[in-house]
Amino acid sequence: MTRLSAAQRQVQADFLQQARDGRLEKPVAEGSGLPNLAYTCADFYQLEQQTVFRNNWVFAGFQHQFVATGDMQPVTIAGQPIVLVKAEDGVIRGFHNVCRHRGARLVNEPRNCKKFICPNHSWSYSLSGKLIARPHFHGGGQHDVDQSDCRRADLVEVSCVTWHDWIFVDISGEAESFSSCIEPIAEVIDAYDFSALRFYESLEFEIDANWKLAIENFIEPYHVFSCHPWLNSFVGMEERQPPTFKDKVLSCGYQFQQTDPARGGELPWFPNLPGEKHNRGDWFVLFPNFGFEIFPDQVDVFIAWPQGPAKCCETIALYFVGDGASAEKYSAARNHVTQNWNDLNHEDIGIIERMQQGRASEGFDGGVLSPYWDPVLQHFAVLTTEAIDTSSVSGS
Ligand code: FES
Numbered sequence: 150m151t152r153l154s155a156a157q158r159q160v161q162a163d164f165l166q167q168a169r170d171g172r173l174e175k176p177v178a179e180g181s182g183l184p185n186l187a188y189t190c191a192d193f194y195q196l197e198q199q200t201v202f203r204n205n206w207v208f209a210g211f212q213h214q215f216v217a218t219g220d221m222q223p224v225t226i227a228g229q230p231i232v233l234v235k236a237e238d239g240v241i242r243g244f245h246n247v248c249r250h251r252g253a254r255l256v257n258e259p260r261n262c263k264k265f266i267c268p269n270h271s272w273s274y275s276l277s278g279k280l281i282a283r284p285h286f287h288g289g290g291q292h293d294v295d296q297s298d299c300r301r302a303d304l305v306e307v308s309c310v311t312w313h314d315w316i317f318v319d320i321s322g323e324a325e326s327f328s329s330c331i332e333p334i335a336e337v338i339d340a341y342d343f344s345a346l347r348f349y350e351s352l353e354f355e356i357d358a359n360w361k362l363a364i365e366n367f368i369e370p371y372h373v374f375s376c377h378p379w380l381n382s383f384v385g386m387e388e389r390q391p392p393t394f395k396d397k398v399l400s401c402g403y404q405f406q407q408t409d410p411a412r413g414g415e416l417p418w419f420p421n422l423p424g425e426k427h428n429r430g431d432w433f434v435l436f437p438n439f440g441f442e443i444f445p446d447q448v449d450v451f452i453a454w455p456q457g458p459a460k461c462c463e464t465i466a467l468y469f470v471g472d473g474a475s476a477e478k479y480s481a482a483r484n485h486v487t488q489n490w491n492d493l494n495h496e497d498i499g500i501i502e503r504m505q506q507g508r509a510s511e512g513f514d515g516g517v518l519s520p521y522w523d524p525v526l527q528h529f530a531v532l533t534t535e536a537i538d539t540s541s542v543s544g545s
């Protein structure tokens with residue numbers, strides 16, 4: 150159940166009134182994107198956490214960081230403490246990271262443990278969330294270890310799926326199935342043998358802008374000729390297609406003539422890659438904030454973590470094929486990719502922060518969009534608006 154405060158209900162009403170002024174229904178040439186308040190207002194940010202980030206499949210972690218049984222990591226999703234753990238059966242599970250007794254947060258840092266033990270009164274839970282014991286529960290020396298009696302106090306599990314190296318949670322438990330959400334992506338990447346992918350490294354960035362601006366910028370290629378001259382020298386605007394979208398998946402891609410040395414030039418490729426993928430790059434966003442790019446030699450994940458109305462962090466995780474991720478002979482090529490991402494991203498960050506600054510202006514409120522390049526931005530606005538409107542969610 151989505152529970153909203155009075156302030157959140159008020160900002161929900163204000164936002165829906167602005168978003169439903171026709172900007173989303175009109176053809177793109179006459180329509181617009183999200184109103185400024187979606188990028189600037191603290192109450193809207195909280196509302197968004199309670200709806201967009203609670204009621205969808207949201208990226209929560211990387212499988213490669215869970216090697217041994219008992220590896221656990223705290224993470225905050227939708228403003229709530231969650232813990233991911235590799236359970237006894239080898240499955241990565243997610244739980245509300247809170248003790249059932251007095252509500253202490255259970256896990257504060259990544260660690261490996263045989264069980265969860267609350268530091269407050271030492272209640273313990275198995276890695277699959279079952280309450281194991283409550284010391285002195287019935288008085289001094291009177292421990293409760295009767296598990297049949299303990300069930301009421303098991304940890305509360307959240308829906309969790311692992312797809313390739315990526316772990317997603319749905320706190321509401323009511324999102325549509327993960328497999329149907331990613332169907333539009335699965336169709337396109339079917340030809341790539343993901344079992345050959347190896348994680349290389351992650352890059353982290355802090356940005357003084359709302360997370361939505363980072364995602365919108367990631368999916369739209371219209372800015373490339375203006376913001377990324379080096380990238381544009383390899384793939385010009387004439388070779389680029391506008392982004393497309395289907396339900397919660399936004400997509401873009403291109404067929405390149407010239408091989409960019411940072412993308413498909415020097416590193417090993419996916420095995421048995423069909424010819425039509427040899428000179429191709431595709432990228433995707435799974436609403437709300439998870440994206441990735443795929444090229445013949447690499448996959449680059451892009452996550453924008455909300456940190457406040459005007460603040461987000463980005464994680465860019467780089468994967469290469471086979472020993473492309475580790476062999477010494479490819480170190481120069483890997484450095485080239487890392488350098489390229491650093492350069493490109495700093496070019497983007499400057500412009501993303503300027504778009505954030507522009508949203509304090511009365512002279513802007515959603516923008517005049519390009520009917521060729523920007524339909525995806527209007528669709529992103531529709532997805533956000535639908536997620537914010539909880540009127541169709543029972544009990545909201
Ligand atoms: S709060 Fe966890 S055991 Fe009491």
Ligand SMILES: [Fe+2]
Nearest residue numbers: 366376377497
């Ligand atoms: Fe960019």
